[in-house]
Amino acid sequence: MKDLPLVAVIQFPGSNCEYETARVVEVSGMECRIFRWNQLQPLRDASPDAFVLPGGFSFQDRVRAGAVAAKENLMDLVVEGASGGRPVLGICNGAQVLVESGLVPGWEPGRIEAALAANHVSGRSGYLSTWVFVRVRNGAGIGNPWLSALGGSPVPIPIAHAEGRFVFRKQDAGRTRPVEALAYCSHAGEESGVYPLNPNGSFHNLAAVMNPEGNVLAMMPHPERAFHLWQLPPWIPGEWGDRRSAALSGGNLGTAPGPGSLFFRSLLEHFGGGAA
Amino acid sequence: MDLRKELEEVIRTRGLAMRTEEAEKLAGYVGRMPTPLEFHLFDTMWSEHCSYKSSRTTLRLLPTQGPLVVLGPGEDAGIVSFAEWEGNEWCLVVAHESHNHPSQLLPVEGAATGIGGIVRDVYCMGARVTGSLDLLRFGDPAGPSGERCRSICRGVIEGIWKYGNALGVPNLGGDTRFHPGYDDNCLVNVVALGFVRRDRIVHSYAPPEAHGEQYVLILTGKPTDDTGFGGATFASSDLEDDSRKGAVQVADPFLKRVLSEANAAVLDHLFEKGVSFGFKDLGAGGIACVTSEMAAHGGLGIVVDLDSVPVSIGGLPPEVVACAETQERYGLAVPLRVAREVMDIYNVDYELPRLFPGAGAFLIGRFTEETTYRVVQAGSEVACAPVESITEGIVYTREERPAPVIPVEPEERPCRPGEDLGRMLLSFDGASRRPIWSYYDSEVQGCTRFRPGEADACVTAPIPGCSAGLAVSGDGNPWYGELDPFLAGAHAVGEAVRNVVAVGAIPIAVTDCLNYGSPEDPEVFWQFGRGVRGIAMACGVLGLHEGGGPLPVVSGNVSFYNQSSAGGAIPPSPIVAVFGRMDDFTTATDISLKEPGNTILLVGPRRDELGGSLYYRECLGHRGGRVPGFDGGLERSMAEFVLECHRRGICRSVHDISEGGLLMAAAEMSMASRPDARRGMVLNRTDADPVYLYSETPGYLMEVPPEGLASMETVPDFVSVAGRVTGTFSIRSGGMEILLEPLLDEYRSLLERVVWREEGLR
Known part of the structure; x- marks a missing residue:
């Protein structure tokens, strides 16, 4: 690898996770720059190798979450990069922007065929902030620039959103299966379809959806908040809970990687870096 | 008509909170009948909310200085030194406010603007805001006003x-508590904290350089409307009716x-250019307060041009444009020569006018050597007052009348641990x-x-890359407040300190919000004074930081008039946050x-002082009794012991003993x-003793490895072995075993019925 890959983090008006997202990209061994929504020319000149749309409340979720940001001129450059095969990741509000721009599920490029609807939990409405487990859908991780390092085991990761329920224009498993990327499950990997294992009522327990090519990934959980093992809550069960306990007694909690780092390790490996 | 009558007439027709004597004082300052803008400006400046006119003398009892304090109370936020990192000294910036009255009338907007206002206080010191806490007090969810x-x-x-x-x-x-005393007046206290490099602290007044060079005032943010007009005045009066919603x-x-x-981006730009500037958020009193205070505290005058202020509603009278509390606005005092580039950052780089109709940065005033505060509109002067009138506050000496509560203990104290624990865990407070x-x-x-x-x-x-950790906790127990206002203040500090010490941090600063009824009621004012003295006493003994001295109170707020016209005052509610x-x-x-077989240490003796305890309330239906005493020397020794255990790395889990014992x-x-x-856990004591099990005498439970104490040369006499950790999900004591699994779901979901949905409450 001659130069470090350059990752562009896009700041929309109302984004609020851009700085920690940029930090974890850098810690993962890549170069990262934050581009403001109106910095089209600098973004074009930089010609980044990958794009990340961070979490937040772009344009105050006016109309629908992500709907206004998806119409910003700067998104043309993201669409261009995506159709050229460059990896694009949308986290939370970034995922909402990708869905509203038609990049995901991307059955017909540019056509909006999914939505991230308001959470649907019996008796409860509004924002939900909690840790969940997700795992990669069978086969989705193979060769994927964002998922390849995750393997098939459930990983703990936090969600924090009010509108995170994937719905599709035609809720047809035959169409959605090839673009299903991450599913909510228990720490043992079971899917129940209902709260709290499925925290928002998402179709097929989906936590993340990609385009058919797999280079564009829209995920509701926040990998940058599970990047370090020390970010995990004390009560996390299963293998990752054991790793946390071991690091705590081993005195290396400050440096041990968390499950969220796997998304960025996948990207680094995609560019030929890291321990492949 | 004589002047006094005329002033009274204005106060009445404009709905002002100022007293006639205050209006006379104002007329004296301006040398004529004040203009409407002047009336509203000083009504805010001299409101209880802004002037601390009743509380200032008492507040002097609080320790506010110390080796770590960079900026004590006085500006928008307090600042303490926190960590050296990459050659810079990083400082913690903290502010604490109440938004009680607005939240009672319009809860969503009131609570939201509470956060909005407090984070501005931290931002305007030049800091990045990295956290907020909410300390909430609500009425009884199952009571008559449930x-x-x-x-x-x-x-x-x-x-x-x-x-x-x-x-x-x-x-x-933060914390959330329920007490019928808040049925008509909830409390919404908010804390914001942030970090700033010491060499980049910004002050909220025009800098000394403004004496030699033309400085101007840039107003940035949301266009001005009529919201929040009279907000500070409103916060300083009773909650009589719903007609004051416009003040939210x-x-x-x-x-x-x-x-x-x-x-x-603007602050970075100005620091890089080496330009001195002032920065202040717009809160109570809006433009009028920010412009007059930035000028007055910089020893300058200012001319404000109201025609340059962007408004979102036409035809507003000058006093509304000048005094409305429209949110999301800041004032910047910068040299005229950089005004254009500063405004471009807001208006061009960050496109404020495109993102929000009418928003942006505008030049609205010029600082002057002549120390007069002037406001002009359409060529005529609508306010003109000497700046001394703005800096010189007013002070009232309030009467106080002691009203101690005589403790009444319950006649019997049956102890059924299984049943009692269930009641306490499944209560609104538990x-x-x-x-x-x-x-x-x-x-x-x-x-x-x-x-x-x-x-x-x-x-x-909070400082990426730096290993320094920040621990924060906020506390205040209204059930103690109504029984002993002094101990309520002391325990608020004590419990928050214990919480910070329990995680392994050394307390370095305190903020407080003192919530009481009317200061005009001598008994309420006595409660207030007792609360402040309790806080001062606890801070005096709990300075555990390097360099010694009391734990400093670096920022805070007083909220009076928390009562309704029907009910009495709220329980005395001193609420504090401690930063470690x-x-x-x-x-x-x-x-x-963590680990079965580990030893559970009890730090702190159990004493027969269960007044106001969760056990009395939930299990005996009794609200009286002796509140736990505050033994300052013991409290300090316990904290030192727990911190020493942390230093030795033997703490596996630590929890302070408070409500429920x-x-x-x-x-x-x-x-x-x-x-x-x-x-x-299995407890060594086998008798069902309510004092041992339920007393809220301050203390800690600490899990240490079985050999953990062996490394200690001496173990203080206030430490005993309470039991050990087991691999079963229960608490055992003698022949009794309380299974926790059956309680878990209800313990976790009880408050869902308050905050998620309307369902039958017990």
């Missing part, structure tokens, strides 16, 4: 998440987020706060180690039991254990 209390509770929580989450400031907890501001976290990004916290984003910014509920204090690593520091945030300790603390530690590795 429906309204629940609805206010839901609204406040909605306001907090809708604002705080969108702004991108992690919620670091309207919040906009989206604009605030973009504005914060633009502010950061149940898990998770249903509330589930709405808050506690992890944005990626620095959070412990979220609310996981440990006694929230812990973050640790060298390595990864060594912080949570409350979850030892048994409740043990149950909470068990229920925090991993769901796939449930833990419990």
Whole structure:
């Protein structure tokens, strides 16, 4: 690898996770720059190798979450990069922007065929902030620039959103299966379809959806908040809970990687870096 | 008509809160009948909310200085030195406010603007805001006003998440309590904290350089409207009716987020150019207060041109444009020569006018050597006052009349631990706060180690890359307040300190919000004075930081008139937040039991002082009794012992003993254990003694390895072995075993019925 890959983090008006997202990209061994929504020319000149749309409340979720940001001129450059095969990741509000721009599920490029609807939990409405487990859908991780390092085991990761329920224009498993990327499950990997294992009522327990090519990934959980093992809550069960306990007694909690780092390790490996 | 009558007439027709004598004083300053703008400006400046006219003398009792204090009370926020990192000294910036009255009338907007206002106080010191806490007091959800209390509770929580989450400031907890004394007057106290490099602290007045060079005032943010007109005055009077809703501001976290990004870019730009400047947020009294205070505290005058102020509603009278409390605005004092480039950052780089109609940065005033405050509109002067009138406050000496409560103990104290624990855990004050916290984003910014509920204090690593950890906790027990206002103040500090010490941090600063009824009522004013003395006493003995001296109170707020016309005053409610520091945030300790066989230490003797306890309230239906004493020397020794155990690395879990006593603390530690590795506790004492199990005498439970104490040369006499950790999900004592599994779901979901939905309450 001659130069470090350059990752562009896009700041929309109302984004609020851009700085920690940029930090974890850098810690993962890549170069990262934050581009403001109106910095089209600098973004074009930089010609980044990958794009990340961070979490937040772009344009105050006016109309629908992500709907206004998806119409910003700067998104043309993201669409261009995506159709050229460059990896694009949308986290939370970034995922909402990708869905509203038609990049995901991307059955017909540019056509909006999914939505991230308001959470649907019996008796409860509004924002939900909690840790969940997700795992990669069978086969989705193979060769994927964002998922390849995750393997098939459930990983703990936090969600924090009010509108995170994937719905599709035609809720047809035959169409959605090839673009299903991450599913909510228990720490043992079971899917129940209902709260709290499925925290928002998402179709097929989906936590993340990609385009058919797999280079564009829209995920509701926040990998940058599970990047370090020390970010995990004390009560996390299963293998990752054991790793946390071991690091705590081993005195290396400050440096041990968390499950969220796997998304960025996948990207680094995609560019030929890291321990492949 | 004589002047006095004329002034009284204006006060009446304009709905001002100022007294006739104050209006006379104002007329003396300006040398004529004051203009409407002057009336409203001084009505705000001299309101209780802004002037501390009743409380100032008493507040001098609080320790505010110390070796770590960079800036004590006086400006928008207090500042203490926190950590050296990459050659810079980083400072913690803290502010604490109440938004009680607005939240009672319009809970969503009131709570949202509460956060909006407090974060501005921290931003305007030049800091990045890295956390907020909410200290909430609601009425009895199952009482006669239960429906309204629940609805206010839901609204406040909605306001907090809708604002705080969108702004991108992690919620670091706080507390929520229920007491019938808040049925007609909820409390919404908010704390914001942030970090700034010491060489980049910004002050809220025109800098000394403004004496030699032309400085101007730039107003940036939302266009001015009529919201919040009279807000500070409103906060300083009784909650008589709903007609004051117009005095509640309207919040906009989206604009605030973009504005914060633009502010950061502007501050960077000015520091890089080496330009001195002043920066202040617009809060109470709006433009009039920010312009007059920035000028007056810089020893200057100013001419403000109201025609240059962007407005979103036409035809507003000058006093409304000048004094409305429209949210999301800041004032900047900069040299004229950089005004254009500063405004371009807001208007061009960050496109404020495109993102929000009418928003942007505008030049609205010029500072003058002549020390007069002038406001002009359409060529005529609508205000003209000497700046001394603005800096010189007013002070009242209030009468106080002691009203101590005689403790009445219950006649019998039956002790049925299984049943009692169930009652306490499944009470509004005892149940898990998770249903509330589930709405808050506690992890944005990626620095959070412990979220609310996981440990006694929230812990973050607020300076990326630096290992220094911050621990924060906020407390205040209204059930103690109504029995002993002095001990309520002392224990508020004591408990928050214990929470910070329990995770392994050394307390370095305190903020307070003192919530009381009317200061004009001598008994209420006595309660206030007792509360302040309690805080001062506790801070005096709990300075555990390097360099010694008392734990400093660096920022705070007083909120009076918390009462309704029908009911009496709220219970005396001194509420404090304590901020602690640790060298390595990864060594912080949570409350979850870890390893069967580990020893449980009890730190602190149990004493027969159960007044106001959760046990009396929930199990005996009794609210009286002797409140736990505050033994300052013991409290300090206990904290030193716990910190020493942390230094030796022997703490596996630590939880302070507070509401519900030892048994409740043990149950909470068990229920925090991993769901796939449930833990419990066996207690050595086998008798069912209510004092041992339920007394809220301050103390800690600490899990240490079996050999943990062996390394200690001496063990203080206030430390005893209480029992050990087991691999079963229960608390055992003698032949008795309380299974926790059957209580778990209800413990976790009880408050869902208050904050999620309307359902039958017990």
